[in-house]
Amino acid sequence: MLVIENLRKKLENFMLEIERLEVGDGEYFVFLGSSGAGKTTLLEIIAGFRKPDSGRIILDGEDVTNKSINERKIVMCHGRYLFPNMSVEENIGYGIRGGSRKEKVREVARMLGIEHLLKRKPDTLSMGEQQRVALARALAVEPKVILLDEPLNSLDRLTHESLLLELKRIHEKTETTFVHVTHDFIEAISLAERMAVLRYGKIEQCGSVDEILRNPKNLFVAKFVGVKNLLKGRIVRENGRYVFEGGLRIVLDGTHECGNVVLGIRPEDVLIISSSNCKFRSENVFEAEVLDVYPLTLSTVRVVLDVNGIELVAETIKSKAIRMGLKRGDTVTICVMSAIPVAERLYPPVS
Amino acid sequence: MRALASLALAFFIFAVLSVVLSIAGKISPQVLQTAFSSEEVQFAISLSLRSALVATLFALLVGVPSAYALARFEFRGKEVLDSLIDLPVVLPPLITGFGLLIFFGETEIGKFVTEHLVRVVFTPYGIIVAQFFVATPFVVRTTRAVFESIDPKYELVAQSLGSSRFESFLRVTLPMAKKGILAGAILAWARCMGEFGATLMLAGATKMRTETLPIAVFLNISVGNIELALAIAFIMLVVAILTILSIKTVARLK
Numbered sequence: 127m128l129v130i131e132n133l134r135k136k137l138e139n140f141m142l143e144i145e146r147l148e149v150g151d152g153e154y155f156v157f158l159g160s161s162g163a164g165k166t167t168l169l170e171i172i173a174g175f176r177k178p179d180s181g182r183i184i185l186d187g188e189d190v191t192n193k194s195i196n197e198r199k200i201v202m203c204h205g206r207y208l209f210p211n212m213s214v215e216e217n218i219g220y221g222i223r224g225g226s227r228k229e230k231v232r233e234v235a236r237m238l239g240i241e242h243l244l245k246r247k248p249d250t251l252s253m254g255e256q257q258r259v260a261l262a263r264a265l266a267v268e269p270k271v272i273l274l275d276e277p278l279n280s281l282d283r284l285t286h287e288s289l290l291l292e293l294k295r296i297h298e299k300t301e302t303t304f305v306h307v308t309h310d311f312i313e314a315i316s317l318a319e320r321m322a323v324l325r326y327g328k329i330e331q332c333g334s335v336d337e338i339l340r341n342p343k344n345l346f347v348a349k350f351v352g353v354k355n356l357l358k359g360r361i362v363r364e365n366g367r368y369v370f371e372g373g374l375r376i377v378l379d380g381t382h383e384c385g386n387v388v389l390g391i392r393p394e395d396v397l398i399i400s401s402s403n404c405k406f407r408s409e410n411v412f413e414a415e416v417l418d419v420y421p422l423t424l425s426t427v428r429v430v431l432d433v434n435g436i437e438l439v440a441e442t443i444k445s446k447a448i449r450m451g452l453k454r455g456d457t458v459t460i461c462v463m464s465a466i467p468v469a470e471r472l473y474p475p476v477s
Numbered sequence: 478m479r480a481l482a483s484l485a486l487a488f489f490i491f492a493v494l495s496v497v498l499s500i501a502g503k504i505s506p507q508v509l510q511t512a513f514s515s516e517e518v519q520f521a522i523s524l525s526l527r528s529a530l531v532a533t534l535f536a537l538l539v540g541v542p543s544a545y546a547l548a549r550f551e552f553r554g555k556e557v558l559d560s561l562i563d564l565p566v567v568l569p570p571l572i573t574g575f576g577l578l579i580f581f582g583e584t585e586i587g588k589f590v591t592e593h594l595v596r597v598v599f600t601p602y603g604i605i606v607a608q609f610f611v612a613t614p615f616v617v618r619t620t621r622a623v624f625e626s627i628d629p630k631y632e633l634v635a636q637s638l639g640s641s642r643f644e645s646f647l648r649v650t651l652p653m654a655k656k657g658i659l660a661g662a663i664l665a666w667a668r669c670m671g672e673f674g675a676t677l678m679l680a681g682a683t684k685m686r687t688e689t690l691p692i693a694v695f696l697n698i699s700v701g702n703i704e705l706a707l708a709i710a711f712i713m714l715v716v717a718i719l720t721i722l723s724i725k726t727v728a729r730l731k
Contacts (some may be wrong), residue, residue: 175633195636207634211652220648221638267638 127151128172128271128303133181135164135171135327142167142327144181149271149305149320154297156314157307158350159324165307168324169273172305173202185270200271203264205256208248214259215244221267234262237296254285258292265300274306278313290316311351315339323347341466345388348468353390354439360386361467373436376465377409387467395463396440398429400450410462414438419452427452431460497714504711512708520685521693521709524601528689529669532608533616536665539609540616541658545646547617548624566614573610574678577603581679601687603680608672612665619661623654660727667720671713 128149135142142164149155159165170176172183174195182191190198201221208217219231235241238258248256257277264272277293278286294317297304308314314321315335322332323346331343342348345356359372361384370376370389417437418430427447429440440460452458512518547559565573581587581597590597597603627650635645651658673691680687682696690713697706 170633173633173637175630175637194642195633196639196641198637200637202634202637204630204634207628207630209631209635209649209653211649220635221640223639263638 127184127186128305129182129184130172131182131184133168133171133178133183135167135176135178135181137164137167137327140164140326142171142178144168144329147322147329147332149303152301152303154294154304154306154317154319156318156321157305157324158309158311158314158321159307160309160350163324164327165309165324166275169202169275169305169307172271173200173273174198175202199269200273201264201267201269202273202275203260203277204275205253205260205277208251208256208259208263210248212248213244214240214246214248214251217248217259218244218262218266220263230266231262234266237265237299238262238292252285254281254289257281257289261293261296265296265302269302271303271305274304276308277306278308278310293317315351323350342390342468345468348388348390348466352392353466353468354393355389355391355396356468357389357391357436358386359389360384370465370467374412374433374462376462378465378467382467390466390468391438391462392464392466393428393439393441395465396431396438397461397463398431398440398442398446398450398452399459399461410465412460412462414458414460416452416454416456416458418454419447431458433460500707500710500714503707508704508708509711512705512712515705517685517688517693518705518709518712521688521690522712524604524687525670525689528601528604528608529666532605532612532669533662533666535605535609536612536616537658537662540613540665541620543613544617544620545624545650548621549629562614562617564614565610566618570607570611570672570674570676571678572674574607574675577606577610577675577679598679599681599683599687601680604672604676604687604689607675607679608669611672611675612669615665615668616658616661619664620654620658623657623661624650626657627653656727656730660724663720663724663727667717670716 130144130147132146133142133144139162157165157168167176171178174190174193178191182189184190185198185200190200208214209220212220215231215235218234219227222230231244232241235244238261240255240258240262243251243255243259248259251259261272261274261277274293278289281289290313293304293306297317304317306317318335320332320334321338323330323338325346331338331347338347339351342351342353348356357370357372357374359370361368361370361378361382363369363384368378368380368382368384370378370387372389376389412433414431414433416429417432418428420428421444422428422441425444426441427444429442429447429452431438431440438460450458543562547555547562578598579587581591581603595602597606631649631653632642632645635649636642640648670689671691672689673695676687676689676692677695682688682692684696688696690709694706694709694713697703697709
């Protein structure tokens with residue numbers, strides 16, 4: 127188990143501060159944060175590239191904070207830092223001690239599908255290939271923890287996707303703990319078992335992916351994990367149900383605290399339906415005007431809607447949008463499938 | 478502006494070519510042949526090549542680690558140290574040589590070295606010491622710039638793969654820097670080949686003993702043997718041109 131305890135490190139504009147964080151053996155853990163949140167510094171402290179001002183890094187019960195880099199069994203995996211003076215084969219074999227170097231190199235190269243690259247020099251590889259080689263090089267030393275610093279950054283979409291799946295597959299095959307930092311929340315939710323959202327050096331929220339998606343602790347986390355619609359208003363109790371009032375009236379599931387709140391609605395939870403008889407629910411159905419429709423990915427579109435003067439962002443399958451002939455100026459019926467109160471005590475209640 | 482700049486450039490190129498042609502123009506195959514068959518010239522070439530090689534090797538041995546320390550470590554007084562290293566470059570070589578002469582002849586440490594290790598004053602070893610002093614700052618400067626251009630993360634990543642600091646330096650940083658170090662070494666070697674002032678003071682100008690190529694030019698001019706002096710000057714010109722060519726070649730190497 128990797129434990130970070132009372133870690134403090136003064137950075138240029140803020141303090142990196144982690145009270146306690148545990149990453150379990152063999153876990154895939156992701157730190158999510160925008161650039162400049164201190165993610166890379168945190169990884170470098172775990173790797174031993176930098177010393178913290180105070181606090182401890184504990185690996186399997188042993189304090190490694192002051193251990194030299196090469197004795198930690200924690201490996202930094204970084205495609206940009208392949209050794210340019212060595213071939214791919216030499217790069218992968220770099221950290222292997224003992225006799226069976228050649229076989230070991232072949233084995234990891236086969237696992238990552240890069241056997242055909244072994245004789246090449248790093249500067250002749252594509253970025254995706256460089257990342258694979260870096261991962262092979264890290265795996266070859268059989269470390270306890272592999273640290274990945276934005277490994278899928280600046281890859282084209284196809285490579286991004288295939289390497290993402292590869293990371294998941296490789297992680298499942300090995301017993302190694304993966305600690306991965308990224309600013310891309312799609313990447314985080316696809317890979318992570320648990321994750322921590324980092325902002326200005328502090329952990330805003332830490333938990334399983336599901337937990338964070340379903341229950342973001344504050345506005346920052348909500349925005350970061352893709353909650354596009356944030357409505358200010360209040361929750362009131364009505365006939366035993368909790369209702370949000372704030373431009374729109376939305377009936378909520380479950381129990382909530384009454385009072386002022388920001389309500390988060392994920393774009394994929396805004397369902398666009400053609401007629402007003404919603405098959406799924408009878409409540410939370412609204413008339414809306416389509417303000418804009420634009421493609422988001424190959425298979426999804428984003429729809430900007432006006433509901434009683436409130437702007438809502440929806441996401442839907444592209445084929446469905448085409449079938450409905452969705453275009454600017456249309457009037458449609460929408461249904462809010464699910465909504466999450468965020469930051470329930472964020473601003474003081476109105477007296 | 479363009480015309481003015483071009484004019485300045487043309488002027489200087491003319492000046493350089495004048496120097497080159499003044500030497501090369503006076504050289505005939507016969508003169509060169511005489512020079513090459515002269516025992517004195519043969520000796521000077523051999524001594525220059527050997528002393529410059531040894532001095533450059535020592536300069537690398539001391540200069541490369543120093544450059545690495547300056548590039549990678551933060552310590553107090555780094556700027557002072559940096560300036561001290563540049564001192565032999567700025568100080569006239571004659572003064573450096575004079576200082577060395579006093580050091581080896583007058584001080585306790587110098588005397589100890591002379592008695593127990595090696596006699597430097599007015600011997601061929603003096604040439605190597607003089608050249609070493611002139612060459613090392615060159616090695617440090619060029620190599621430091623090379624090390625600074627290499628992201629330290631390469632070494633750190635190598636260490637996280639299990640290498641010790643020293644091993645990561647030997648296997649990763651040094652090979653990455655070798656082109657720049659080689660270019661610096663060639664420059665330093667060329668400096669050694671041309672070193673005159675410090676050599677004159679420390680090793681003296683003894684015919685057929687401490688007679689490097691520049692000293693040979695000096696000695697032959699002083700006794701009025703202009704033709705031989707010209708021939709040696711021509712050899713040095715060729716060495717200079719070869720130096721520039723080899724640095725360009727190194728820069729283009731993969």
